[in-house]
Amino acid sequence: MAPGSAGAPQGWTGQVTERTLADGRPILYFDDARRAGPVHEAVDQRPLDGLPRAGEVRYDVLTGEWVTIAGHRMNRTFLPAAADCPLDPTRDPAHPSEVPDSDYDVVVFANQFPSFAPVAVESGVEAPPFGPADGPAYGHCDVVVFSSDHEASVVDLPAQRMRTVVEAWAQRTAAHSADPRIAQVFVFENRGQEIGVTLTHPHGQIYAYPFLPPRAGQLVEQARRHREATGGHLLADVLRAEQAAGRRVVLAGEHWTAYVPRAARWPVEVHLAPHRDVPDLAALDDAEKAELAVVYQELLRRVDRFHPGVDRVPYIAGWHQAPTGADRELGRLHLQLFSLLRAPGKLKYLAGSESGMGAWINDTTPERIADRLREVAS
Ligand SMILES: [Zn+2]
The missing domain is CATH 3.30.428.10 (HIT-like)
Structure with missing residues (x-):
């Protein structure tokens, strides 16, 4: 602790506002500071279908590990032009993003192209000859956006913002851990196209798995x-x-x-x-x-x-x-x-x-x- 700061309040002094996107996915705004009056009331006007669906998990009898089959993810957004970034705020209602409001500090929402989701599709393939049966890829995939600034990086975030990110990680871990079908909550960030990042806007992810990963x-x-x-x-x-x-x-x-x-x-x-x-x-x-x-x-x-x-x-x-x-x-x-x-x-x-x-x-x-x-x- 820095000299002189002993006894200063260290608790998070921000606020969380929960809303729903057009297809029913939850979105949570984590603000750095409390604000008077209603906030983040912008409504998602996009004509989206129902909740995104996940695929299935299959058991690899050779290794004893579960493999998630998420064929629907092939069509997900890949390195869009900056003007089409889905993680930017919606600054122009004619050009909506994933975040309906025109500004935010930190925002968390369920991934539109999830590896795991509360609703899963049946694959229709034959049952495995032996070993555990296939199961739905039940779970949760959050996108955690660290800043409304497309060019920002985690290292450059102001201290108060970084503290809000930590709070979002902690609160989402608690929320997913309360789901009895979840076995493991993994909070992570990939940075750099070398790692396979498909969106350059500063963000991380949270996977809540229905099994214990290897x-x-x-x-x-x-x-x-x-x-x-x-x-x-x-x-x-x-x-x-x-x-x-x-x-x-x-x-x-x-x-x-x-x-x-x-x-x-x-x-x-x-x-x-x-x-x-x-x-x-x-x-x-x-x-x-x-x-x-x-x-x-x-x-x-x-x-x-x-x-x-x-x-x-x-x-x-x-x-x-x-x-x-x-x-x-x-x-x-x-x-x-x-x-x-x-x-x-x-x-x-x-x-x-x-x-x-x-x-x-x-x-x-x-x-x-x-x-x-x-x-x-x-
Ligand atoms: Zn962006």
Whole structure:
């Protein structure tokens, strides 16, 4: 905490307004500050059909993993011209976007082309010969827009706005976790066309899955083994070990520590963990959320500075949260932030060993990554 700010209120002082889009999807406006009187009353005038539908999930009997079949997503918006950006506010009613109002701070709405949705379509193909039956791709896919400014980037958001983004993440995590059909809530941001971003407007996403995704399942199993072997909590013990060793710690706050994982698999990778054992973003207290808004931007800034001569490094920032149901106690909140850019103009491709076998080879060392992330600190 900065000197002189002790005792200052740290709670979020904004407000949330929930509305509905023309096809019935929810849209939530998160304002940085409370406003007097009615707000965000603009009505979506588009002639949209009913709620978007999701496809199905099929069980891969070879790996034990669920695969989502979302054929309808082939037609989704791909890198539209700036004038047709669906995440801009609707400044001209004759030219409506996904956001009916003419301005907003942070806005969250259900994706028009979802991988998972509350309403799913039947595929009509034959039942699997053995193993679990196909199921609907039930779930929720939120789009979280960080700014009404098409050219903005997360690193440049004012501190108060970043705090509102954190609040939106936390509140949506809580809302989706309350759905008994949801097993895992994943908050993430992809940046850069190298990652496959189809809209350049600054935004992130939230996926609420009806099953435990593979990495979440692996984390739970490893945490279970660790508990049986040592009685400890895996993710808490990893954090303590990194803090004790210090070699790969790149940032240490009052409530959060960032470190490069001992077995980092990406050419740029850093994890951020809260000091307190919390299952998810919804469980953070005000002081933790306030510091998170600051350290998150600082980490992104360092990633941007990682490669000399590259201004905007493509990255994926993903929040691993505890499962919402069974084995919740084995999970613990942490961020995995990584880039597949290994040098200016050179991408780390997931080729034969990684894509075909799932066996990772990193061309640098985690210690070197940590050195660089400390070197470029603000
Ligand atoms: Zn835009």
